[in-house]
Amino acid sequence: MTDQSIHLDEQLLETYDDTLSKQGISGERIAKRLSLLANIGLTEDNGSRRPGFSFLEREAKDKVIEWMKEADLTVSEDGAGNVFGRLEGKKKNLPAILSGSHVDTVPNGGHFDGTIGVLAALEVAQAWKETGYTPNKPYEVVVFTDEEGSRFNGGLTGSEAMVGDTDMEKTLLRRDYDGRLFEEVIQDVGLTVQDYQDTGRDLSEIETFVEVHIEQGKKLEKAGLPCGIVTGIAGPYWLKVTFEGLAGHAGNTPMDDRKDALVAASAFIQAVSTLPRKVNETAVATVGKIEVNPNGTNVIPGEVLLSIDIRDIQLDSRTMLIDHIIEAGKEIESDTGVRFMYESVHDVAPAPVPENLQKQLAESCRANGIEPFALPSGAGHDAMIVGRHVPSAMLFIQSKEGISHNPKEWSTLADCVQTVHVLKHYIETLQKA
Ligand SMILES: [Zn+2]
Secondary structure, X not given: OOOOOOOHHHHHHHOOOHHHOOOOOOHHHHHHHHHHHHOOOEOOOOOEOOOOOOHXXXXXXXXXXXXXXXXXXXXXXXXXXXXEEEEOOOOOXXXXXXXXXXXXXXXXEOOOOOHHHHHHHHHXXXXXXXXXXXXXXXXXXEEEOOOOOOOOOOOOHHHHHHHOOOOHHHHHHOEXXXXXXXXXXXXXXXXXXXHHHOOOOOHHHEEEEEEEEEOOOOHHHHHOOOEEEEEEEOEEEEEEEEEEOOOEEOOOOOHHHOOOHHHHHHHHHHHHHHOHHHHOOOOEEEEXXXXXXXXXXXXXXXXXXXXXXXXXOOHHHHHHHHHHHHHHHHHHHHHHOOEEEEEEEEEOOOEEOOHHHHHHHHHHHHHOOOOOOEEEEOOOOHHHHXXXXXXXXXXXXXXXXXXXXXXXXXXXXXXXXXXXXXXXHHHHHHOOO
């Protein structure tokens, strides 16, 4: 624990043009709230540390609950600790529009990832209160539990529970960074396995989910735009690959009599880097981990293990990319005699954002004088999980230098406020449909 505090609001307001605060939306309020949350779990580097299911995440949720009440929202909580602040619409019994994100962070994270999405959703409700606007449809601000997954090396825990996608058997076996079992950890913050198991909403009660999040990339900064429309969220697919050659003495084995697994693997890595652009401009593939055996200076590598992370926002192009990668491996096998083996170890389906939602968001950008800009999300978000069941969209806010999961994470208040205007316009547009 440190006694230091951070005055994020002062830094944010320094460059802020107050004319953006209008129609009930207040830049100052957003800055103050960001600052209050930033001081919960403040690290020595002026970053944030609020692991999922911790007292600090709980404290941040409790702060948000105060603000939900201030905006006249009715607060409820499910068995996974997801918090909902609901405003009834003029027309009863219509499905609700949901917006929000998370307040947990990575071990030394920033002050915008997650929190700005929650505050943006809240600001819409607060602005409505101040201008006397009541939506036709119910509106809910949501705070999802444990999005980052730094505690159990997982993530998206709360949103998965809400949509009923939790694999309870697996979840109960999980141990956190201190070796404690899931059941024990959630009891700390007043949750029980029984309630957790029973979590899950009737998804027909939700019409649309929209999440505001920082970009965590540089596309919007390069384009000079406050916000952009996410076209889809890339689901990761991990392939574990083994090249099996023949280890031998580096001095005694002639070059034409070798089955060098590392030489084969290098050709493969090169091939992998050229394949994504053949299937889709949003596709990516990364060899991020490699192990050479026996890994000796004077030994021809007999075995190479490597892992590939393959992503795209569309399932069919991602599948095509996986096929191309496997084909490349097989070709190298027949060229070199080094055996190629592969195994799928992780598969999260990508979530494309429905086109009608993207179009409506583009209209809301235009209505606020912002040129619509489409971009994919390489990272996973709660909207990816919710999007499997409910039409879900995302707005990204420009991130300075694309830095995230780092105390240096930064978005200007002007960009945040402009995005809130787009979000508010979008949610109001949905009232007519
Ligand atoms: Zn996030």
